[in-house]
Amino acid sequence: MIDVSINTQTVLAGVSIGLVVFYAIKRMRYRLPPGPWSIPLVGNYSVYTSVEVHKKAMELSKKYGPVLSLSFGPKRLIILNNIDVVLEAMVKRKADFAGRPKFTSGDLFTEGGKDIVLSTYSPTWKLHRKIAGKALRHYLQGDLLENMIQDNMNKFLNKMAQEKDPFCARDYINLMVFHQLYTICFGEKRTVDDPEVKGFLKLDEDLLNEFGTGVLEDLFPYFKDIYPTAKWTKLVDKIGEVLAILRAKFKEHLDTFEPGVNRDFIDSLLIARQEAENEGDEAALEKLDDTHLVQTISDIFFAGVDSTRMTMDWFVYFMTKHPEIQSKCQEEIDRVVGSGMPSMKNRNDFDLIEACLFETMRMGNVAGLGVPHKTICDSEVGGYDIPKGTTVMINHWALHHDPKYWKDHESFDPYRYLDENGKMKPTRPDSWLPFSAGRRVCLGETVAKPELLLMCANLLKRFEIRLPDGIEANPEYRMIGFGVELPSEYKIVVTERVKN
Template sequence: MLYSIISALNVQTVLIGLLVVLVVYKLRQRWKYNMPPGPFCWPLIGSYEVIQAKYLHEIFGKFTQKYGPVFTVSLGPYQTVVLNDINSVTEALVKSKADFANRPSIHSVDVLTEGGKDIAFANYTPTWKLHRKIAGKALRQYLAGNHLEKVLHDSMNKCLPLMAKEKGAFNPENYIDLMVFNILNAVCFGESVELDDPEFVNFMKMDKDATEMVGKGFVEDMFPIMYKIWTTNKYRTVIKMFDEIISLVKRKFQEHDKTFNSDNIRDFTDSLILARKEAEQEENEEMLSQLSDTHLRQTILDIFSAGIDTSRITLYFAVRYMAGLPEIQSKVQEEIDRVVGKDRLPGIKDREKLSYTEATLHEAMRLGTAAPVGVPHSTLCDTKVGGYDVPKDTMVMINHWALHHDPNYWKDVEKFDPTRFLDENGKLGMKPESWLPFSAGRRVCLGETVAKPELHLIFATIMQRFKITLPEGTDPELKLGGSGGVTMPATYEVIITDRIKT
């Protein structure tokens, strides 16, 4: 009994000691650095308001009103500087060169990326820069031909007739999922599937479940000691899902590696293998030796899995907005009918003439930001932003939602208005300064060159084929679903009318 009491007191003493050390450390940082202001945060736990918030972008918006566009908040043990306006974001990501180009060390991310061997989450190192260079070259090689348009048309020709069979109100998510999966599956692996394909059904279930759970974060990352003594069922479930997804990509990559033929480049995986082989003739051998097959697999996973996530959610938003905005939908369809007609599918070359259609998609991406707080950055050195100090190894988050809803840059900010993106001649104008769905600077999204034409052609093809309406009695205003760092429309149903009878 006495031993138990003494042990309990010892544990309590250690915990109190740790809290004191953390408080002193944070106070020393405040004294040493002129850090941005922010709310009170508990040691280890961080901000109670953040823990309780449904969406990170919303609580960050609330803090902005009190502390300004640059503030400090603790997310568990991670002291984080959050940037909420385009001036501070441009200063950090573009003007400060590589100061903000690193990624924070988060255990769960390290596990999911097989030791930080991907491009999206890996640290900013010479190996990463070579990895990114090879991946970028592979994408350019793949996009140089007509591969993307062909896989887009193949997918839409398979999916749209299935969707056209729907009578009455239905949830369009499964069809959007199939369109996006088939396109990215063909881009990465040269393969196509059916709606009831077991691999597709299993992957999408895992992907959606994992996205929801990862979006809410892991308790283990707040209290890293839990990785050593006990992990939650949620964490173990996500790890199991990702192990399956990684195994799938590994198997497909190995099949491509065995059958590779430089005279017959079928997909992005082939282009990536070719780019690595070409790099062997051009790059430093010692540096190349650090790039393993795991790095290449993780590159494919970045394009495949992350591409599916952002694309499907963006299209959920776009279709839902069109269903509730019949006047804008009609303008989109009038433009498509005039430029493309109804006898063929929209193609890559039509994109520059479908300005209103693309502007409508951009507005859906603004109001319905799929990744509202993006991927966190970390500072490589002591630096500054917004007049404040930011110490080395500080996590930095970009509130893309705040950029896209900033009344200083967007008139009638909550109004859906595609003309924001058009010039005086009705053509797609320069990118608005505070529109940043793919981030910027040295960590700009690798898949942007695929995502933009992919999303445009999927959206244009859906609009060409169907008139989309909401069931009678449905509130036309879009409601948000998701949680944490992931947003999407709340589950909805639509009714479609086939505009092209086949």
């Protein structure tokens, strides 16, 4: 009996020493980036659980340098805090940083990484990104996007015009963007008060508000099997509801699909599958099963809906805060379109509005710390080694507030993007990167920019928007996830500029 106990202790001590030596040797092999001391296994708890993680990381980077190393529970997490190291990692190092780390809640939502956003760098990810990109480009042809936006906006602007008391702009913006994505993805045009769309929006809001900061199971995955938290159980239910809706939409399309007829994004995916079938491309067909296609729809819907509605929310906030800039935008719209409606062909003449959108994207931190990357091989950045399998994040906030690139970075100043003739400067500012860069650059950038521009121009053409009398713009903001900021709840009043 005594012998067994001694043996067990010896074995345990041996294993512990072995592990310490293993990690010490591993550490010595690499020149790892520096960071603050952390509690073993728990990590830099006060940083990664802070709602202002992006600001804390930027502060720490002043001491430790732009490549900041933190411990996220038992795992290493690197945060890149300036444009040089971000471009080195994401562009210069080609695909080295293009992987995605697995995490428990992400796996649940993506049915094991079968989507685009959270799936790691692989031939399957490449194929789905290619197909989804082609499907999105379809909306940039002719006046498809423009007609859809105008049709949709008119419904909501008419309803806004009926508001006599101060109202929450966010409620309208959220629905507007949701209806837009309903048309793009599902080919559906629904009435403004449609309960299904409202229910879907509520599900999305619940997911962001309740789970945006993650669940314990992301740090300690085995909890979900032995003692799942109440939060995890609720998350499983909510995600189940979302996926059931998407699967039903997909099934409706499968049942009514006619080869060669492209009604919407889902049909574009079915056409891509049909083409692979016609070409007898077995390798592609294997990757184009129903689960993968539903996951691609989920990505386009949610990546599109959340970033766009939050950007629009910030735009309205800044316009009410800076009425003098709003008036200048309206002068620009009137000068360009006269009594007509803003359209895609005016796009290159809306310089000030575009500059306001650029500035909105710089200051409204809708991407937070972006989507986590993972190194797929041993690599380097900023003179440090980054071992294979390390999680790496981009601090978009730090890039957009770097005093080296932004004068008065706390001020909303759209004129910084314009030349002396009031035209947008030909190159984007060096440290402006809301859509990220490299292999994983946002897939929707080319749709999001014209979509947002048209929505903002249509809104300002129709209304003068202001805060209710006696109310000042609230400088506070609400954090809803890993560094993602939204303006605090605010109400606006609208006055019609031109009676239709």
